[in-house]
Amino acid sequence: MDFWEVLKVVVRRWVVTVPLVLATGAVAVLLPPTIDPSYSASISAVVITPIDNQNPANPFLALGPVTMAASLAGSGDSGAAVESAVQAGVSPTFTVNQQNSRSPIVTAEVQAATPELAVATAEFVRTALTEQLQAQQDAVSAPPEAQYYLQDLTGPVAPVPVYEGAQRVRFLAIGIGLLLTVVVAMAIEGIAVLRARRRDAAHGLSGDERERLAIIEEREALLVERERLLRARELEHSRRTGAPTDAPAQEQWRRGRFSTEVPQRRAGETDESGGGTAASVATKPR
Structure with a gap:
């Protein structure tokens, strides 16, 4: 396992690694006054x-x-x-x-x-x-x-x-904290992989089938994230324009908006859809 794979594991287990990193920083900050x-x-x-x-x-x-x-x-x-x-x-x-x-x-x-x-x-x-x-x-x-x-x-x-001694202790504490964070993240990842293998073995899945299942689950997670981003974009658009979020209401809102945005033709112009002039449909001013 190379550096990038370890980094991915640490990021994937952020629920555990972030508190550990914050705790390491707090310990490093509080150490100098105690030495x-x-x-x-x-x-x-x-x-x-x-x-x-x-x-x-x-x-x-x-x-x-x-x-x-x-x-x-x-x-x-x-x-x-x-x-x-x-x-x-x-x-x-x-x-x-x-x-x-x-x-x-x-x-x-x-x-x-x-x-x-x-x-x-x-x-x-x-x-x-x-x-x-x-x-x-x-x-x-x-x-x-x-x-x-x-x-x-x-x-x-x-x-x-x-405070040279305190600085050395601080750097040592940071190093130990980061190392502990990586070890804990790798341990949790290993336990999760072991449980997944046992679960797949209980369902009679082979190694290739487990890999395909993992790919499918990853793609499903990406699709869920895509839907979430699209939904967030629709809500932002609705907030800015006042458009409804459900499909039927959106269609009705677009038709009403289109009918109000059709520009009036000048008198004498021919209607492209079936002849006639704008004078035959324009209202007379009072």
């Missing part, structure tokens, strides 16, 4: 070149702030950083990125179960990035006045609720 959201916060900072940017004691000065920002973005959300967040009691769900490949700006996005935890996690990430940048330069014994440093651009503002 607690997560909260998102973000920070951004820029890598600043020191005043003493020609000091040979710091070999990182030759790389430039863009490269240092890329280094922070590459290791800021590594496994070690996530483990440190867990040990610090903040959310381990965060990402660190470079704003673009030519920018010295580093951004971080965090998610947590509460707004307070989201802010605490953002502050932890900012501190961790600052310490990581300093540790890289301390490892080569670079003097403090010749070290890159981070300057905050935006701090953790008011966290925003995120």
Whole structure:
């Protein structure tokens, strides 16, 4: 059975499938308020070149702030950083990125179960990035006045609720509801076919005879629908024109309407049916 046959079954069993689809939509709409959201916060900072940017004691000065920002973005959300967040009691769900490949700006996005935890996690990430940048330069014994440093651009503002979990549950509910609708429609169709076969078997009908009977029943249903449409059209026509709906009354109404619509001939014109002029039948004006 292909997709179109399944669709026909679903449409044919609309008495059951329509309520199920409506129920699925209602459940999907009512789900988000019942699921607690997560909260998102973000920070951004820029890598600043020191005043003493020609000091040979710091070999990182030759790389430039863009490269240092890329280094922070590459290791800021590594496994070690996530483990440190867990040990610090903040959310381990965060990402660190470079704003673009030519920018010295580093951004971080965090998610947590509460707004307070989201802010605490953002502050932890900012501190961790600052310490990581300093540790890289301390490892080569670079003097403090010749070290890159981070300057905050935006701090953790008011966290925003995120309903990603609710959206996933909503889509899952819609999928399960639609699948259940199809299964129920196919089950009802299968039961109906099984009953029809048992009934036909009780009357001694063969497989070919059952197919012909099904075709006849389908044609009869189409004829009934045709009669219904014609009847509806007649009623609409009667409503607009005032014509009766029964056949004898319609015939009488047409004759009376025709007799009132025959145009009078001008005087001197010959009657095509048997001679004579219009003057012989026209009434004289008073």
